[in-house]
Amino acid sequence: MRIDPISAWSAWRPDEREPWNLMRAAHLMRRAGFSSSPDQLDVMVQDGFDVSVDRLFACDGAKVFDESMESTEQVLSSAQDPNALASWWLLRMVKSPTPFLEKMTLFWHGHFATGAEKVADSRSMLRQNRLLRDHALGKFEPMVQGISQDVAMLVYLDSTDNRKTRPNENYARELMELFCLGPGNYSEDDIKELARCFTGWEVRRNEFRFNKNQHDQGEKTVLGKNGKFDGDEGVRIVIDHPATSDFIARKLINFFVTDDVVDGPFCEPVAKTLRESDFDFSIAMRQILSSKYFWSSQCIGKKVRNPVEMAIGLIRGLGINFNMNELRDRLAALGHLPLFPPNVKGWEGGRHWINASTFIGRVNLVRQLVSGAPATFEAGSLAKAVGTRDGQQSGDWLPRLLDGFLPIPLQPSSLSSLTAIADRNGDGQDQRIADMITTLAGMPEFHLN
Amino acid sequence: MMTTRRQFIQTAFGSAALVSMSHSVPAVLLGASRQTALSGEDRILIVIELGGGNDGLNTVVPYGDENYYKNRFTLAIGRNDVLKIDDHVGLHPSLRGFSKLLEQQQLAIVQGVGYPNPNRSHFESMDLWHTAHRVSENAHLGWLGRCVDESPVLAGELPAIHYGDGRQPLALGTRTRQVASINSLEQFRLNVGNKRKFTDTIRGDLAIRRDSNNELLGFIHESAGLALRTSERIENVLDTSSTARDFPGTSLGRKLAAISQLVDSGLPTRIYYVTHNGFDTHSNQAAAHSGLLSELGDAIAALMTDLQQRGHDKRTAVLTFSEFGRRVRENASRGTDHGTAAPLFIAGGAVRAGLTNKHPGLTELDQGDLKFSTDYRNVYATVLDKWLGIDSTPILGKSYDSLDLFRV
Numbered sequence: 064m065r066i067d068p069i070s071a072w073s074a075w076r077p078d079e080r081e082p083w084n085l086m087r088a089a090h091l092m093r094r095a096g097f098s099s100s101p102d103q104l105d106v107m108v109q110d111g112f113d114v115s116v117d118r119l120f121a122c123d124g125a126k127v128f129d130e131s132m133e134s135t136e137q138v139l140s141s142a143q144d145p146n147a148l149a150s151w152w153l154l155r156m157v158k159s160p161t162p163f164l165e166k167m168t169l170f171w172h173g174h175f176a177t178g179a180e181k182v183a184d185s186r187s188m189l190r191q192n193r194l195l196r197d198h199a200l201g202k203f204e205p206m207v208q209g210i211s212q213d214v215a216m217l218v219y220l221d222s223t224d225n226r227k228t229r230p231n232e233n234y235a236r237e238l239m240e241l242f243c244l245g246p247g248n249y250s251e252d253d254i255k256e257l258a259r260c261f262t263g264w265e266v267r268r269n270e271f272r273f274n275k276n277q278h279d280q281g282e283k284t285v286l287g288k289n290g291k292f293d294g295d296e297g298v299r300i301v302i303d304h305p306a307t308s309d310f311i312a313r314k315l316i317n318f319f320v321t322d323d324v325v326d327g328p329f330c331e332p333v334a335k336t337l338r339e340s341d342f343d344f345s346i347a348m349r350q351i352l353s354s355k356y357f358w359s360s361q362c363i364g365k366k367v368r369n370p371v372e373m374a375i376g377l378i379r380g381l382g383i384n385f386n387m388n389e390l391r392d393r394l395a396a397l398g399h400l401p402l403f404p405p406n407v408k409g410w411e412g413g414r415h416w417i418n419a420s421t422f423i424g425r426v427n428l429v430r431q432l433v434s435g436a437p438a439t440f441e442a443g444s445l446a447k448a449v450g451t452r453d454g455q456q457s458g459d460w461l462p463r464l465l466d467g468f469l470p471i472p473l474q475p476s477s478l479s480s481l482t483a484i485a486d487r488n489g490d491g492q493d494q495r496i497a498d499m500i501t502t503l504a505g506m507p508e509f510h511l512n
Numbered sequence: 513m514m515t516t517r518r519q520f521i522q523t524a525f526g527s528a529a530l531v532s533m534s535h536s537v538p539a540v541l542l543g544a545s546r547q548t549a550l551s552g553e554d555r556i557l558i559v560i561e562l563g564g565g566n567d568g569l570n571t572v573v574p575y576g577d578e579n580y581y582k583n584r585f586t587l588a589i590g591r592n593d594v595l596k597i598d599d600h601v602g603l604h605p606s607l608r609g610f611s612k613l614l615e616q617q618q619l620a621i622v623q624g625v626g627y628p629n630p631n632r633s634h635f636e637s638m639d640l641w642h643t644a645h646r647v648s649e650n651a652h653l654g655w656l657g658r659c660v661d662e663s664p665v666l667a668g669e670l671p672a673i674h675y676g677d678g679r680q681p682l683a684l685g686t687r688t689r690q691v692a693s694i695n696s697l698e699q700f701r702l703n704v705g706n707k708r709k710f711t712d713t714i715r716g717d718l719a720i721r722r723d724s725n726n727e728l729l730g731f732i733h734e735s736a737g738l739a740l741r742t743s744e745r746i747e748n749v750l751d752t753s754s755t756a757r758d759f760p761g762t763s764l765g766r767k768l769a770a771i772s773q774l775v776d777s778g779l780p781t782r783i784y785y786v787t788h789n790g791f792d793t794h795s796n797q798a799a800a801h802s803g804l805l806s807e808l809g810d811a812i813a814a815l816m817t818d819l820q821q822r823g824h825d826k827r828t829a830v831l832t833f834s835e836f837g838r839r840v841r842e843n844a845s846r847g848t849d850h851g852t853a854a855p856l857f858i859a860g861g862a863v864r865a866g867l868t869n870k871h872p873g874l875t876e877l878d879q880g881d882l883k884f885s886t887d888y889r890n891v892y893a894t895v896l897d898k899w900l901g902i903d904s905t906p907i908l909g910k911s912y913d914s915l916d917l918f919r920v
Contacts, residue, residue, distance in 0.1 A: 221794050229844060240633075322728065365728060396695055398677055405678050408635065415679045417732055419692035420700060422739035427703045434705065471729075476720050480713050501704050505714035507722065507732040 071356035072332035076112075081358065083112045089467045090363050093512050094319055095119055095352055096162030098376030101450055101467045116353060120200065120345055124160035140186045145179030148188055149402045150387040153394070156375045157387075167199035167344070168192070169371065170318045172401060175210050175242060176409035177219045179402040184269055187215040188402060203311065203342035204302055207242065211298050212264065212271045220407065223266035227279045230258035237407055238301055248306040249286060256283045260297030308334035308342070315347065320357055322366045322413035364470030367416045368512040370399035373425060377432050380467060381448040382441035385432060393428050397421050417510060429504035434497035445493040457485035457499075468503070470511050477506055555899055556775055558784045558815075558830045559656070560764075561681065562808070564792030565634065567801055568837035568854025568882075571607070572621060572871065576600035579874035583841045587797055587848070597621075601871055606802045609809030610857065617865040618816055618825070619857060620917050622891055624872040626853030626884025630836065634792070634850075637835040642682035644889055644908050654683035655892055655907060656783055661687050663902045665782070670742060672783035673774070675767050681785055690734060692742045697770050700746040711740060749777040756818050764788045764811040772815055776822045782900065791834060795845035808832070812859050825861030829899055829918070832857045833888065839880055853884035856891065862919050869915075890915055 077083035088107040092099045096119070099107070107115040132155065139147050156165045172195055179188045191213050198206035210216050211234070217223050222234040235257035239249045263278030264271070273294075283292050285300050292300065301307070309327050312334040316325050327334075333347060340346040356362055368376070374394060378385055394400045398421065404410060417425075432438060433445060442448040450460045461482065465473065473481075484499040503509050570587060574580045575594045594602030595611040601623075603610055613619035631637045644655040653661075660671045674680050674693040684691040694700055704710045718737050722729050753776055759769035767786045774781065788808060793801050812830055819825040837854030853872050872882035893912035896904035898920065905911045 224845070246636075364726075367728070367732070396677065396699060398679065411679050414728075414731055417735045418674075418680055418690070419735065419739040419742040420694045422735050423700055423702060423743050424695070427699075430704045471726075474717075474720050474722065477717050480717055484713070498705060498709075502710060502713050505704075505710065505736065506717055507729055507736050510732045511729060 066329070066356070066361070068329045068332050071329070071359075072350060072354045074350075074353050075355045075358040084108060085463065085466045086470075087112075087358070088115065090358075090470060091115065091119075091352065092162070093368075093372065093376060093470070094166075094357075094366075095348075096166055097156055097372060098380045098467070099162075100380050100382060100448075101463055104467055116349065119163040119352070120349065122161045122164050122200070125164060128158070128160050136189060140189045143185050145183070145185055145188060145402060146388075146391065148179060148185050148192075149400055150391045152192065152401050153371075153375070153387045153390055156371070157378050157385075162379070164196065164199055167348070168196045169401060170315070171195040171199055171206070173318070173404065173409035173412075174314060175216065176404035176407050177213075177215050177402075178404055178406075179215075182215045182218050184215070184218070187213075187218065187269055191215040192402075200345045200348065202344070203307075203337075204299065207238075207302060208295060208298055210242075211238065211261075211294065214266050214269055214271055217264075217266050217271070222261075222264075225258075225262050225264045226277050227262050230255070230262050230279070232258045234258075234261060235297075238298070241408060243301045243310060244304055244306045245310040248304065248310075252284075253286055256285045257297050257301070259283050260285065260292045261294045264294055302342070308337040311342070312337055312347070315344075315351060317412070319348070319351055320366075321362050364508075364511040366512040367413055368510050369410070369412065369416050370394050370397040370421075370425065370428075371401065372512060373510075374428060374432065377429065381433070381445070383432055383448075384439045384441065385435075389431075389435075393424070393431065397424050397428065422510075425510065426501065426504045430497075430501045433500045434494075445496050449496055451492070451496075457482050461485060469508050471508055473506065473508055477508070554782070554827060555901070556782055556784070556824070556828045557895060557900055558768075558771060558786070558828065559683070560808070560812075560830060560832045561683075561785070561787040562791050562804075562832055562834035563638075563787050563789035564834070565637075565836045565838055565850055566791040566804075566834035566854055567793060567797065567848050568834075568851075569840065570797075570801060571604055571805065572597075572601050572623060572855040573604060574601050574871050574874065577874050583874065585842065586846050587842045597867060601867070604802070604805050606806035607809040609806070609811070609813030610859075612813050613816060613859055614865060616816075618861060618863060619859050619865055620863040620868060621855055621857055621866070622868045622886055622915065622917070623855045624853045624869055624882065624885030625833075625856050625888050625891060626836070626882075627887055627889070628884075630852040630881065630884075632836065632850040632852075634835055639682060641833055641835055641888060642685075644892055652682070652685045653687060654681065654685040656683045656785070657686040657691065658907050659783070659896070659900070659902050660684070660689055660691060662906060663900075665900060665902050668780045670745065670779060670781045672785065673781050674785045675771055676786050678787070681787070684783075684785055690738050692738060694742075694746065694770075697746055697750055697773070700743050701750070702743055702747075711744075714740060745779065749774060749779065753777040758818065759814045760807070760810045762807045762811060764807050765814060768811045768815040769818075772818045772822070772824075775819065775824050775828065793838070793847050794843065794849060795847040797842075797847040812857075816859055816861070820861065827862075829858055829860035829863060829895070831891075831895060833891075837882060840874060840877060840882060841880060852878070852881040853886075854882075856888075858891075858895075858917055860918075864917055864919050868917065886915070887912065891917075894918070 085104050085108055088104045139151050159165045177191060182188055194209045194213060220233045220237055222231050225231045232254050235254045240246055259279045260283055263274045265274050280291060282289060285297055286304055288300050312330040313325055316330055336347050336350050351357060374390060440448045449464050481499050481503060484502055485495050487495060570589060573589045573594045575591045576599055581588050589604060593605045595605060596602040610619055642654045660666050670692060672684055672691045674684055677695050680693050722733055753773055756769040756772040759765040771784045790804055816825055819828050833856050834854060836850055836852055838848035838851040842848050869886045872885055876883055889908050889912045893904040893908060894914040894917050896902045896907060898914050898918045
């Protein structure tokens with residue numbers, strides 16, 4: 064079925080047929096955050112759609128939160144253990160008052176994928192993480208200029224040396240292939256010429272520096288433009304290429320909206336917004352998250368819940384106190400540990416999250432989260448976390464919980480299975496609810512987002 | 513020049529070995545169980561991907577060629593250090609595991625493997641190896657995945673297993689059936705409290721059909737079913753079969769130990785796939801490459817010993833490949849950049865041991881890179897037609913001649 068792109072990306076408004084309710088608030092928070100508890104979703108429903116979206120972008124409390132994390136960051140980055148830094152980021156995702164900003168940062172981390180294992184310097188990884196967060200909802204050019212001189216990135220791409228006589232082509236290649244244009248929009252000659260722009264860019268003792276003596280001052284031809292370009296100008300030429308807006312629009316749409324392959328014409332309204340706003344991501348993301356397409360049945364539930372979304376979503380949704388080092392190891396086994404992407408292309412995403420092994424791992428992780436020895440709940444018990452009161456049968460609280468958890472309704476028979484577990488005789492209530500949530504994790508609907 | 517036929521074979525230790533092999537007993541004269549083992553019905557292929565681009569020149573070293581020493585001013589392996597195969601080439605000294613396999617007639621070395629118009633991008637060249645050059649047709653279908661989809665030989669449950677973390681290799685990409693990925697055997701145990709109750713409930717739940725228009729839900733539904741069935745089988749393997757012994761404690765060693773256990777457990781799986789990464793040696797190559805090669809050689813040697821003791825060596829073949837070799841001339845960082853043709857290895861109890869095809873000449877280069885003498889699809893065709901008993905023509909899109917790599 065063809066969808067008209069202009070209409071798809073035009074603004075959606077809740078109405079009587081498609082009301083602003085708990086399920087829709089949950090959809091917004093699963094995609095533009097890491098899920099929320101049923102109580103928080105209720106607040107969003109009361110506040111209305113516009114206020115809820117505005118709040119995502121306002122990033123209230125970010126500064127206070129950052130300051131509260133600072134001392135931890137100092138300790139971690141001097142400890143030089145990139146694994147600890149991954150735990151730290153997971154903790155941010157759990158605790159942050161601005162989950163949308165963390166989600167955007169995770170998106171950019173996958174886009175400018177850099178692996179902590181190879182970089183082997185926590186300070187550089189932390190600095191890159193801050194750079195991505197600072198620009199995550201800002202503009203593209205300062206972010207790309209920053210990442211092009213980012214120590215972690217240059218170490219990761221073996222681009223710490225760049226001599227006049229021996230230009231290093233690696234960064235120039237990835238800037239065009241993976242960060243801005245996508246394959247097919249440049250030639251091998253463009254790579255060679257762009258690499259000349261970057262000559263003299265070096266990393267020494269974990270600091271970026273420009274070595275003027277090693278810069279090739281000559282004329283270059285990059286993507287059809289001629290001049291005695293330096294590195295900054297080279298980056299700008301790539302960003303200004305018409306393919307960039309299309310490439311970035313697609314990546315945003317695939318991360319936030321749908322796992323389906325989307326083509327250029329379909330993404331054009333978002334690409335146009337990017338071009339006309341000088342690549343302002345708060346404007347483009349507002350268009351995406353307020354679009355008819357985002358709120359249509361073609362998108363709700365049409366992504367695979369990635370492991371980080373699944374785990375952080377349960378932790379935030381149920382207020383679980385969980386050991387972040389344990390979580391880190393389990394996410395690594397599921398192939399989705401932040402700061403440890405599989406390669407410079409980042410995470411493939413979509414259906415690649417699910418296979419026979421990761422499916423078992425996902426179910427085991429859910430079990431661990433709701434019933435493992437390290438798990439306790441902010442509400443005091445799992446029963447309180449899911450919103451039950453004394454003596455209540457699951458019929459009183461389960462529908463609301465599922466509306467917050469699942470993007471599409473369960474089969475009636477699946478619902479009966481869950482009810483039977485939650486209301487069975489014997490065992491404590493927490494035990495029964497933990498068994499119920501574990502069983503829910505075995506059902507295919509749970510893995511949709 | 514493209515050579516599609518085997519040009520010459522040289523066994524590891526001259527013609528004597530060749531003569532003695534020709535006296536091996538024909539399969540029809542052997543006992544029933546042994547005959548089954550050789551009939552192609554339960555032969556096993558283990559593919560090891562060497563990710564990053566293995567430096568073929570420092571793997572099978574042309575120590576008899578002075579040009580090698582001119583181009584590899586710091587990285588060359590000394591004449592006295594190579595494990596000599598013949599007067600011209602020898603193995604990297606870290607490949608003692610491979611030289612042992614050569615002595616035991618269990619290692620075939622195909623030289624100069626590549627393809628026309630070489631692509632030097634990791635991702636694109638790897639895609640070619642994974643899909644066998646039919647990228648444009650369907651980006652999600654791998655050469656082994658196509659076998660799983662189409663060949664009656666692989667019609668049973670669990671036809672192929674990807675063993676390792678990370679995303680499933682494109683080579684196993686299928687259209688109709690899913691291939692299982694396994695991180696570790698232990699991680700395949702369901703850990704959900706009352707396991708019986710859980711599996712009974714979920715099995716019942718999965719028996720209920722979902723909205724057939726929801727393709728993504730259908731995919732996850734199918735994955736869940738496969739996961740439960742696989743988990744059950746793997747737990748059975750863990751509970752009933754003996755773990756492999758005497759494997760190196762390396763990452764690859766652990767993976768091959770697990771695969772040996774799976775092979776021995778009677779699992780119907782015919783294809784196993786593992787990766788061994790880190791071969792993108794742009795700088796300070798010597799130590800890293802040496803470590804990677806000893807990990808490779810030692811793990812495969814241990815695997816063959818273990819399979820031999822368990823009686824599976826004659827029905828197992830191990831194929832290695834990498835997306836490309838590396839530039840002939842080393843770079844300024846004591847490393848090597850992306851190149852082209854390189855040797856690949858096939859280990860097993862039924863391989864025709866020794867060298868196949870010529871080592872690419874170091875003076876006839878194409879933009880500083882070696883010219884290939886063997887198209888990788890001829891190797892694939894050989895493995896499919898001669899080893900797995902799968903007609904390679906529909907899989908590879910056309911007919912490729914087989915090489916003489918198996919004694920079957």
